[in-house]
Amino acid sequence: MFKNTKAISSFSTNDVEKAKEFYGNTLGLEVKEGQMGMLHIQASNGNEIMVYPKPNHEPASFTVLNFPVDNVDKTVDELSAKGIKFEHYDMGENMKTDAKGIMRGDGKGPDIAWFKDPAGNILSVLEERNN
Numbered sequence: 001m002f003k004n005t006k007a008i009s010s011f012s013t014n015d016v017e018k019a020k021e022f023y024g025n026t027l028g029l030e031v032k033e034g035q036m037g038m039l040h041i042q043a044s045n046g047n048e049i050m051v052y053p054k055p056n057h058e059p060a061s062f063t064v065l066n067f068p069v070d071n072v073d074k075t076v077d078e079l080s081a082k083g084i085k086f087e088h089y090d091m092g093e094n095m096k097t098d099a100k101g102i103m104r105g106d107g108k109g110p111d112i113a114w115f116k117d118p119a120g121n122i123l124s125v126l127e128e129r130n131n
Contacts, residue, residue, distance in 0.1 A: 011051060020039055026084070059120030071127065086114065097113070112126040
């Protein structure tokens with residue numbers, strides 16, 4: 001039924017202007033304003049992400065958006081220089097970040113680092129590996 005349907009991801013924000021600034025200027029994504037205050041963010045793979053206003057917004061307690069990158073260390077450094085703070089987790093050996101906020105996959109998974117958008121939604125950068 002959905003084999004040829006282009007799926008669209010969406011999540012909410014409590015401040016559309018801050019979201020527009022963050023996704024457009026800080027992260028450098030193409031952001032367009034849509035109907036009813038929605039933002040349409042274009043990913044380089046052609047997929048669209050919708051961010052919609054929600055007055056009683058509550059941040060997701062899980063990752064809502066992942067950005068695959070070639071080098072997670074370099075990306076964390078560049079985003080940190082733009083003022084982005086990375087999350088630090090210590091939930092045992094399966095989920096522990098280093099001083100930079102990067103969880104090292106050590107061959108079991110990708111190197112990944114989590115950060116939040118202005119509305120508190122959790123995003124990540126994860127290193128693509130060509131195995």
